[in-house]
Amino acid sequence: MNANGSDCSRGRAGCGRRRKAKQKGLQDRADATEAGSSFNIASTTSSNSADNKSLTHTEMTIADFKEYEQVGREKEKSDIIKLISNEDSQQLDVISVWGMGGLGKTTLVRDVYQSQHLSVRFRYRACVTIMHPFNCDELIKSLARQLDAEDYENKEETGLAGGRTKPRLQRSLTDILEGKKYLIVLDDLSSTTEWDSIIQHLPARETSSRIIVTTRSENIARHCSKKQENIYKLQILGYEDGLNLFMEKVFHKIAYLNDEYPELVEQANLILKKCDGLPLAIVTIGGFLANQPKTALEWMKLNDHISAELEMNPELERIAAVLNKSYDGLPYHLKSCMLYFSIFPQDDKVSRRRLVRRWIAEGYSRELRGKSAEEIAESYFMELISRSMILPSQESIHSRRGIDSCQVHDLIREIGISKSAEDNLVFTLEDGCGLNNRGTIRHLAISSSWKGDQCDFKSIVDMSCIRSLTVFGKWRPFFMSEKMRLLRVLDLEGTSGLVDHHLTGIGKLLHLRYLSLRGCDDIYHLPDSLGNLRQLQTLDVTYTSIIELPRTIIKLSKLEHIRAGGIGSNDGGTHETYADTLCTLALSSMAFCVGCCAPQVLKEVMDMDGDPNRRDVCTACCCNKLPSAATRQSPNGVEVPRGTRRLKALDTMGVVNVSGSRGKAVLNDLKSLTRLRKLRVTGINKKNSQDLCSALSNLSCLESLLVRSEGNPGLSGCLDALPSPPKKLQSLKLYGNLVKLPEWIAALWNLMKMELRSSRILEVDAAMQVLGNLPNLAILRLLRHSFASEELRFSLNRDAAFPSLAVLELSLLDKLESVEFQGGAAPKIELLQFRGWRYKANTVLFAGLPSLLSLKQVLLKGRYEDGFVDDLRARLAGNPNRPVLKLN
Template sequence: GFQVFKETVNLDEQYPELVEQAKLILKKCRGLPLALVTIGGFLASQPKTAFEWRKLNEHISAELEMNPELELIKAVLLKSYDGLPYYLKACFLYLAIFPEDYMILRRRLVRRWIAEGYSSEVRGRSVEEVLDSYFMELIGRSIILPSQQSIHSRKGIDSCHVHDLIREIAISKAMEENLVFTLEEGCSLNNQGTVRHLAISSNWNGDQCEFENILDLSRLRSLTVFGNWRQFYISDKMRLLRVLDLEGEWELVDHHLKHIGKLVHLRYLSLRGHASVFHVPNSLGNLRQLQTLDISGTSIMKLPRTIIKLVKMQRILASGIGTEYTGLYDPDVPALLRLPLCSALCCVACCAPGIFTEELYLEDDAQFNRRDVCTAFCCNILPYYAAGGQNPGGVEVPSGIWKLKALHTLRTVDISAGKAVLQDIKRLTRLCKLGLLGINKRNSQELCSTIACLSGLESLSLDSRRETGLSGCLDGVSSPPENLQSLKLIGNLVKLPEWIQGLKNLVKLKLEWSRISEHDAAIQVLGNLPNLATLRLLDDSFAGEEVGFSFRQEAFPCLKVLQLDWIGNLKSVGFEEGAAPKLELLQYIGWINDFRVGLFSGLACLPSLKEFMLYREHWVKTEFVEHLRGQLAENINGPVLKSWQ
């Protein structure tokens, strides 16, 4: 693409200062032939100076609008927009909220569309299924572009981005219709419009007066903050706000949320990624319209009692940082979680506040005040451990959660403090996705009964990281959910539960720290699952002095993705002729001593293989890599060897 562009604009070696600008312009074109030719032809007639080319880069939206030589691009792109059916136009314009080159997660986008009311149930299909199809239709029309396909997604595409020039069309049309406004450095401060969606860029540094005067906050339907938090961003003037999306990793702390209960029309609330948030206020119970609460990646251990009032709630997403970091002294864990040393700090902050200044900088840029510290410890950390909680990373839910009859996604719930919560969950008969951690022998019988009762489950995650793990805890499942499509088992198993062989609709399976000792028997069971498409075997999922996997003829008929990460003592992975005929991606991460010639065999027998992903190729001996390349070269499908780190 760069060579074609150079030839179009007659760019030769005399203009090295233009190469950087040319690459930026090429990036905006993203391979769109019409844009390459038209913009290239336009620049060919312009002075070859970095200033002129930088001006086009920085003001391409205005140039498309005003420059007659570039009108053709805008006309064609507008035709693409005009040709969209009515139900896709609103979904497309909504993308103007997100910054340039921003990777937009499919689930985040679809959940926001749901909150905005962009669709309804159609002939038995849920709203989420309908809007998922809208997302895929925009992909099919090349209006949005899929990001790198993920091995973690059952749908294959879990994120997207917007072509830069198409994004300019979205921004232009959204502004015409007073739909989206972005607060950013240098933006006009005299809008005073009735904008429905406000996005705040990380580079905007205005004050509260500017914020409240720039537009009519009472008409806002959504607020999205991309960093540089200010407490006045949440205003009681936002009476009609439906979506509050604060997802990110910036300086949000507990006291910033004290007015959240005033947003009574809120349907979507995301605090995802804020490890310095420990507590959701009781006023959350005022949000009677709330459908989605996303507190994944926060330090919240317990949901307020008032949440049982939110009878329209459909999704509670809570997988805390403890899920990833098991050591309380890990520097990546917020300081307040590193017990017991920080418990003294918290107690003193609560009982002798005069010792501290009003603001405490305990880690990075997180700005806690005394009340934050007291709330985090007295309302969150201390009650959790006092009640017998032992698995930080999930969230404790109050008794009475069964009243949220509309719930279809609930994860990840910590059940280590008692089994009463399982009796509540058993009554949530509309649940499709469930995640539990803190499983042990004491609650295992109630757990198995709960799983058998939730016949509509499509996704199930079970996590127990104590020494005994899941061993012996899952054998009592008499009849697993018939439509189960995704299963994650994290923790010591020793052997696969027998009921797994009956999961005829299982598409995705993840095993982690399972330490399964019967290698051949387990692989044979998994190989007979007729619809298994993704198999992820991670972190000592198999154990023994020598671990070997033999993929036999006709086994794994639908497998597309195989991930083998950090399996200790792995000696061999072999594929017979006719095994895994649809396997497209094979990913391997191992210890340095595991990279031996002959570790993998039969790669030439995989007729659909496209990629072999190898972690840190520079770690690996040349002989190992060459042996892999030799096998891949014999494969008629021409798979490639890729590495990452």
């Protein structure tokens, strides 16, 4: 058999024999491992003596991996058999099983293929593993041989099957399958082109036949299976199943660690954490440990040196080989993006936004053929998700895109670190690492565990070539070196100990494109030298103590994203009294005097983590604490200078506080920022609302808008003067007294996400009717004090209400006593999230839950009496979709 298509009974051993190089031989062995090595169905296929000679290796590998089918996959096997056996479908259906390498997709499909239930239903069966380079003719010959071995051999003897043209082969396979019910497995499909080449050889007539495809890519799975219900994502094993599989492999039984091997519990958990539910890793590492002394010391050695073991230990090489195959299959541009994850710590949840902006700053993504650099970078992120190279860690209701952040499997991260180290791409300063002879470094990450001093830091060779500096943990002033003249990315998100004077030299980093001080709450002021950073694209000072951006920011003509302020928990209640303000002012004045004389005293009073000097303290008092107290300024936004109209490249801006004396000028500047897609403003009132509405009418590209107002009257009447809202608006958040919804909301046909807080809507039925008519509204979040009503009714006796709603969150609606879903309302709702209080055992809060046929999950936050939860669970039991109830 040619290396381009192999009968399942023969596996890939024959292909491996032809490859002489050690590296390729290892990769072939890894391919065989991932594929379960063989489907072992010799009864359905013919074989020659040469192929039979390879069975020794095949049988050994099957023995090594037999635990796959014994532990943890019973439900998955049952699910796929149900999809194949669907009696409602009388046409050719394709079932796609997809997921990352090493999950055991092939082994699972092998078990499905060999099930007695399917062997009775399908007389004509065949399975092939797609080999590479891909050769369609050889693969079709393999299928034909398995589907009708005797007839195909007769054709070979008469010269009708081999040696003829492609059309003759096509007719041969079509003739075999015409009018017959068949089951075909296509294992390890790696491109849509391969599928398109294969499917044209199969009969086009409607039939009850089935094709099973395994692939690592969601995009390929969707291309093959036109029905959403036939796309099956294989997940990692849960902890219990993973532990049982590990115990079975190490001890040849399901052992109870706590009882039988208590000294191994800690190290076993660390091993399972690294494996993270990946059957290939669990089985391989378990098999290796089965032949090692069962001591905590031996297992600790493996944990401490897992990277080296994956590379050098012959018994573990197969893990790296299988996972390397996923990396090697990436296009060049995605390889750079993938290796970039080596910068972030193990188990770190990396924000999608953070990654995308950094990739752009590094030059991984550029504007191309009408698509912005951000759109292209977003597509890279989603493609890595689709290829199972990164895993979504938060399918969040806060994002209309659905995925806010991601993680990398520990073992894939180890491989990425190894590849990055080979090219000196990423170097991480961490406890115990050596610094000398590192050569040129492009990306430097400083771990929270590193305890070195300035001399150690300076021993790194050639810091002048560093393109990005990322600090995790505590900041030390010597981290920022004058030698880093080519630095593009300075990411200090969440760093502690950073104070104002540490940033005085930042203006010398002339190539800087990305600056994040996010979460550095001891930063009160940015230096004027920020205006020297003419290449800066992203400035993120969210959740710092900054209340005003420097005047020089208007020089940054390439600035695309200003992220500042932070929406806190203040819900727009009444301002503190005048006496309270005077008290605050007096205390702040006292603090100011102390600050001039004794910075250390004020450092303790202000709970500053860093090492502030007198100027830092005075800046904090004079430019932040004192003005905020005197003007009762909202802590949730920043003031920007006049002249922001010059920042023509701005895409994102906010949270901007327009309540001060410059607010009117700033809102007037907004009119010129016609490329703006995301805007967040706070401090809206009757005096400036007309200017806000005028500005919004000019922002035709706006997709996301947040408007906030403090206290009374809040937003009431402030938004009514907007005659024509931005037509592209997809996300709208309104925080503050509204009393009633502005009329123009009814015209937001593209709105996907709506969030209300402290809006105190009185005309509840009218508001629900407006929201229910929005055709694309998918996420609705009604937060504290948004509705002043005891009842919420979805549908209002209309079947077409909320046609696209998928996520509904109701949080801290203190008067709410009843939520009712009527008739066919919200037919697509999948997640209902609720947070409240005072709900006792006899409270019937939700009505109509059985009618929500798409509901998958109900998430309760807070504390509730058992009777209340039991009643809710009973109501959900009446829903044919059997939604899951989760308590948080």
